[in-house]
Amino acid sequence: MISRRKLLGGIAASAAAAGTGLAFAGSRASGAESAAPRAAGSTMPLTIVNKTGQFANSSIWVYIVGNEGGRQVRVTPDGKLAPIALSDNGSDGVTDYAIPLSGSGDTKLTLPRMSGRIYVALGSKLKFKAVADGAGNAALQYPAGWVSGDPNFQIMHDCAEFTFNSSGMFCNTTMVDMFSVPLAIRLTGAKDQTTGTLKDGGRARIFSDLAGVDAFKRLIIGDNLRVIAPGHGMGAGLFAQDYFASYIDQVWDVYGSKDLKVTTNAGTFTGRVSGGKFSFTGPASVSFDKPSTKDVLFCDGALAAPNDGTTGPVAAILGAGFNRTTLHNSAAQPTSKPGAFYGEQVTNHYAKALHAATVDGKAYGFAFDDVADFASYIQDTDPKAITLTLTPF
Known part of the structure; x- marks a missing residue:
């Protein structure tokens, strides 16, 4: 069995050593990713689609970051892997790994083999800082939307997770840490699969549902900027330590x-x-x-x-x-x-609200939401293309 925790954990380990906010949690508890009948290609077309209805392409940026072969990397706009380097920090002390969307229409990119996250930032660029980890290697400080002192706290952002290797593509829309931007993944190959799509008005419903539960309403940040997972709410003093x-x-x-x-x-x-x-x-x-x-x-x-x-x-x-x-x-x-x-x-109303808002009833509201196959996770051992859509707000 290849678990989500195992596939993505290397990035989290490097991030933890660097003191970052990255937290890959959860694993495939059942339904192991099987070996591919043939090796997947070394690159895959990635399409970013903006259907937010509120943000123009010019106000959205994409970041593809993670690890490959034990090193932390990022993807350049032309689809190449580049190692994280301390020298990438600019005069403002942060990197600029942003990939802008096309002037209009869909944005066509190339995704190389790696494990990581596809971040989207709306309205303002994210501030990723390159730092030295505990072993002296260059690593990134990832956004931590549940930490009020994080430099990205006021920026609307979210991410999807993936591992693309010789066995195929394994990906999910994650809400394990927080939810802000409604995202959907379509993966085509041996099958044509989509997950993460919210029902019409789903984003507003999530905030409304949680605002109606006293123990969870404080997890809503700003004017519906995001809602943070209750575990992180505990750390921020926004959720009861003894709730369960x-x-x-x-x-x-x-x-x-x-x-x-x-x-x-x-x-x-x-x-x-x-x-x-x-x-x-x-x-x-x-x-x-x-x-x-x-x-x-x-x-x-x-x-x-x-x-x-x-x-x-x-x-x-x-x-x-x-x-x-x-x-x-x-x-x-x-x-x-x-x-x-x-x-x-007394239940996980955060996960409940997320599941209630999705078309297929699947979401990653907590680390083992994949038990009995209720996570917004899809895989393909013969992948051909992947599309990440920022769906209507």
């Missing part, structure tokens, strides 16, 4: 007296809470300490999911069950009926 505590207690109490069955690709695990731990037997023996609200929202800490085929998949399914608040009343996980998700008063 009552639900976590409920789950712990329920499974202190009955079993939970968790089915993964490795087989079915049977778990029960005893001695403060949720312990499972089956294909392997795995156990989990009682998580905190932070652990649930980031699917980390007590719910950390290594790429080991046993602990990782169980942790991912538990993380999804906590966020979707299905764990307490469904003793067979994962659940796959979206009508049963987010039904409790």
